[in-house]
Amino acid sequence: MAVYPTSLDLLIEGRAYMNGSLMEVSIGIVGGKIAWIGKYSKAPPAAQVVHLQSKEILLPGMVDMHVHMRDLEEASKEDWYTGTLSALAGGVTFVADMPNNKPPARSLEVLKVKQREASRKALVDYGFYAGLPASSAELSRMIEFGVVGLKLYPDDLERDCLVESLRLAAAEGLLVVAHAEDPTILRLAEAIEPKDIRRHCLLRPIEAEAAGVRLLDYLRSKLGFQLHLTHISSARALFTALGCKLRGGVQLDTAIHYLFLDEGIVERVGGIAKVNPPVRREREVRVLLTALAAGMLDAVVSD
Numbered sequence: 001m002a003v004y005p006t007s008l009d010l011l012i013e014g015r016a017y018m019n020g021s022l023m024e025v026s027i028g029i030v031g032g033k034i035a036w037i038g039k040y041s042k043a044p045p046a047a048q049v050v051h052l053q054s055k056e057i058l059l060p061g062m063v064d065m066h067v068h069m070r071d072l073e074e075a076s077k078e079d080w081y082t083g084t085l086s087a088l089a090g091g092v093t094f095v096a097d098m099p100n101n102k103p104p105a106r107s108l109e110v111l112k113v114k115q116r117e118a119s120r121k122a123l124v125d126y127g128f129y130a131g132l133p134a135s136s137a138e139l140s141r142m143i144e145f146g147v148v149g150l151k152l153y154p155d156d157l158e159r160d161c162l163v164e165s166l167r168l169a170a171a172e173g174l175l176v177v178a179h180a181e182d183p184t185i186l187r188l189a190e191a192i193e194p195k196d197i198r199r200h201c202l203l204r205p206i207e208a209e210a211a212g213v214r215l216l217d218y219l220r221s222k223l224g225f226q227l228h229l230t231h232i233s234s235a236r237a238l239f240t241a242l243g244c245k246l247r248g249g250v251q252l253d254t255a256i257h258y259l260f261l262d263e264g265i266v267e268r269v270g271g272i273a274k275v276n277p278p279v280r281r282e283r284e285v286r287v288l289l290t291a292l293a294a295g296m297l298d299a300v301v302s303d
Contacts, residue, residue, distance in 0.1 A: 014052025
């Protein structure tokens with residue numbers, strides 16, 4: 001039998017987003033956690049009561065499954081305090097941190113150092129991705145530590161330890177989150193195209209992204225792991241990924257900058273707008289926004 005609190009620290013009354021719709025409801029908080037949900041007239045007494053205004057909506061805390069908190073040797077860029085402070089201000093209450101820090105999180109030893117820093121500084125809940133380690137044995141130790149997934153970068157697709165690590169991920173039910181760009185096409189583009197920040201989109205062409213999606217789905221189909229394709233940036237990669245999703249075992253997301261910026265931003269601000277994959281032409285942005293509105297994407301991330 002459920003036990004309900006006899007008093008509340010905080011009672012919030014108004015419209016809340018619950019179970020896929022907006023409803024008039026009151027939510028009671030005790031010790032920083034939701035302890036009661038019901039009609040305002042039936043609420044236990046509360047030390048503090050907040051009545052939402054007509055334009056205010058109570059939303060669940062959001063999850064950002066792709067962040068880069070940096071810290072350690074790159075603390076001048078970001079650390080766990082400043083990064084999670086920003087997350088909290090935006091309503092994000094859980095973040096999953098990528099492994100390409102300095103040093104990269106490709107071992108249990110580095111994960112423990114990251115955990116120490118996060119535990120001292122973080123203002124929200126958090127998890128860690130494992131970078132592809134030198135062996136599946138090391139990945140096994142990282143899984144036991146509690147990583148939320150394995151992150152693959154384009155260069156990882158050519159490493160000797162890839163297949164054995166993906167087999168382990170499949171066996172353990174570990175999510176594989178992948179940056180989809182084909183490393184062979186990237187090398188060819190780098191040899192052909194001039195190194196000009198204004199032409200960064202040609203150094204990381206759409207063809208590389210779409211080919212990367214196909215390569216990763218081939219590995220998934222052979223090895224059986226759960227694949228999540230992250231920060232899809234182009235229509236071609238999107239449609240390729242959606243085809244893979246229809247066959248099962250594939251999820252996908254895009255990042256905020258691919259929804260609201262196009263390649264013109266590079267002309268205006270230069271290197272500060274350099275990301276991989278690059279921001280694309282305006283027509284690519286329109287396709288991604290349409291896909292988001294149609295519910296084709298499984299997540300939107302900040303990256």
